[in-house]
Amino acid sequence: MAEAAAASSWTEFHELLSIPNDAHYPDHVERNVAWMKQAFEARDFKTSILETGGPPLLLAERGSPRPEDPTVLIYLQIDGQPVDTTAWFQPSPYDPVLKELDGQDWRTIPWSSLNGPVDPDWRIFARSASDAKGPVGMFLAALDAAGREGLRQSHHIKVVMDFEEELGSPHPGAVEKHSEALSADFLIIYDGPRHVSNVPSLTFGARGIATVTLTVFGPRVAQHSGHWGNYVPNPAMRLAQLVGSMKDAEGRVTLPGFYDGVNLDRDTREILAQVPDDEPAIRRDIGIAEADAVAPTYQESIQYPSLNVRGMASGWVGDRVRTIIPPEATAEIDIRIVPESDPERLVGLVRQHIEDQGFYLIPDREPTEAERQAYPRLASFDYSVSYQAYRTPYDSRVGIWLTSAMRRAFGVDPVRKRMSGGSIPISPFITTLGVPAVTVPTVNADNNQHSPNENLRVGNYIDGIRTFLAILTEPIE
Numbered sequence: 001m002a003e004a005a006a007a008s009s010w011t012e013f014h015e016l017l018s019i020p021n022d023a024h025y026p027d028h029v030e031r032n033v034a035w036m037k038q039a040f041e042a043r044d045f046k047t048s049i050l051e052t053g054g055p056p057l058l059l060a061e062r063g064s065p066r067p068e069d070p071t072v073l074i075y076l077q078i079d080g081q082p083v084d085t086t087a088w089f090q091p092s093p094y095d096p097v098l099k100e101l102d103g104q105d106w107r108t109i110p111w112s113s114l115n116g117p118v119d120p121d122w123r124i125f126a127r128s129a130s131d132a133k134g135p136v137g138m139f140l141a142a143l144d145a146a147g148r149e150g151l152r153q154s155h156h157i158k159v160v161m162d163f164e165e166e167l168g169s170p171h172p173g174a175v176e177k178h179s180e181a182l183s184a185d186f187l188i189i190y191d192g193p194r195h196v197s198n199v200p201s202l203t204f205g206a207r208g209i210a211t212v213t214l215t216v217f218g219p220r221v222a223q224h225s226g227h228w229g230n231y232v233p234n235p236a237m238r239l240a241q242l243v244g245s246m247k248d249a250e251g252r253v254t255l256p257g258f259y260d261g262v263n264l265d266r267d268t269r270e271i272l273a274q275v276p277d278d279e280p281a282i283r284r285d286i287g288i289a290e291a292d293a294v295a296p297t298y299q300e301s302i303q304y305p306s307l308n309v310r311g312m313a314s315g316w317v318g319d320r321v322r323t324i325i326p327p328e329a330t331a332e333i334d335i336r337i338v339p340e341s342d343p344e345r346l347v348g349l350v351r352q353h354i355e356d357q358g359f360y361l362i363p364d365r366e367p368t369e370a371e372r373q374a375y376p377r378l379a380s381f382d383y384s385v386s387y388q389a390y391r392t393p394y395d396s397r398v399g400i401w402l403t404s405a406m407r408r409a410f411g412v413d414p415v416r417k418r419m420s421g422g423s424i425p426i427s428p429f430i431t432t433l434g435v436p437a438v439t440v441p442t443v444n445a446d447n448n449q450h451s452p453n454e455n456l457r458v459g460n461y462i463d464g465i466r467t468f469l470a471i472l473t474e475p476i477e
Helices: 002-007 010-017 026-041 111-115 133-149 172-177 235-244 266-273 279-286 343-356 369-374 397-410 427-433 458-473
Strands: 046-050 057-062 071-077 097-102 105-109 123-125 156-162 186-189 201-203 208-217 306-313 328-337 360-362 378-387 415-417 437-439 455-457
Touching: 002 133, 002 458, 010 026, 010 111, 010 133, 026 046, 026 057, 026 156, 071 133, 097 111, 123 458, 133 458, 172 427, 186 397, 186 427, 201 397, 201 437, 208 235, 208 343, 235 306, 235 328, 328 343, 343 360, 343 378, 360 369, 397 437, 397 458, 455 458
Parallel strands: 071 156, 071 186, 186 437, 201 415, 360 378
Antiparallel strands: 046 057, 057 156, 097 105, 097 123, 123 455, 208 328, 208 378, 306 328
């Protein structure tokens, strides 16, 4: 059934991918809102626009024949990353092309090839082919297939479509404003890549994120390193010493209490061990000889909060290098949050550690002359908490339901990830609505997400339809 559903959907999917969807451009948003509104209304959904103060949300609703059935809110992302057309190996990222692998290169073949027998390893190249119009096309095709076959949906459906996910999605205030319209028993997120093994997967949580900008100040302006070396303190050296003191040689955060609250018992470790990670291959692909020693495995490591320097800047390098003592040095830090950790507490630990090293901290501004003269170690500190962490238990009602649906669709249990290491802009939906949430990823992991030549494997598109059909019709106990 999934193969036939895919065959009937290629024209519409091509049309969807052909609509530019950079949320920086209001006309892109308007065109995608109009297209999605028409697509769902044609499938007997009632639609409504939810204003957010920016790009709107689109809500589509279709009831189940049985009033007592639960309500499932499905999240779909419609927008995509900006494009650099010069880096794509095709005329336009918004002109989808079908390609097959020819040796080491991808060769374009006619789109009409999809009308006959398909090779599951063919790829569709276009912006948002995988992130995340691919799941949209899969879901629409699944709805059509269920309608043609007369299959009953097992739940009331609400679909919320996000047209600014790549810009950060609506803030919690916008979600709270429309919380009644968005209310549901479960939230399913149709987004993201499967496990790298490309087997059916479910993800039950995601870490949150907070960010810190730390600037250490030195001389008012850059000073000659010959005239003033050994006399004027170097802020780059001080910053390097400061951030280096936040971790030990094995990569563990040294701030007392940073990992408090995270206790992985034997049952949890056994669940994490079921994820089929090939860690030697992971390290080989990334290009590292060994991993940090926070935990013995990759899956265990992302159950803990992390502290990361994501960028540092001071002075000049390369062709612009100069023999100077720089006036300041900046580190951009991110803190990944888990449900057991309070982001404000973790940020507070970082701040306290900096102050314990003798630094006087000011807000995000230049120091005054009085501050420069009064404090030998002077720095500015600014932070924000972007997204909270969330995690839904495997044995929750929604977890059992989705696992059963995917077992029926594929004959095997899905890979179940307790939590992903990254943070997702949809977290305000989850934390504000207070609804159990699970991500159902369907696209291939090697999809060049956010990059030029983004692609979707045809076999994953078909499997995605099979997945969504099973979920659409699986009884909820």
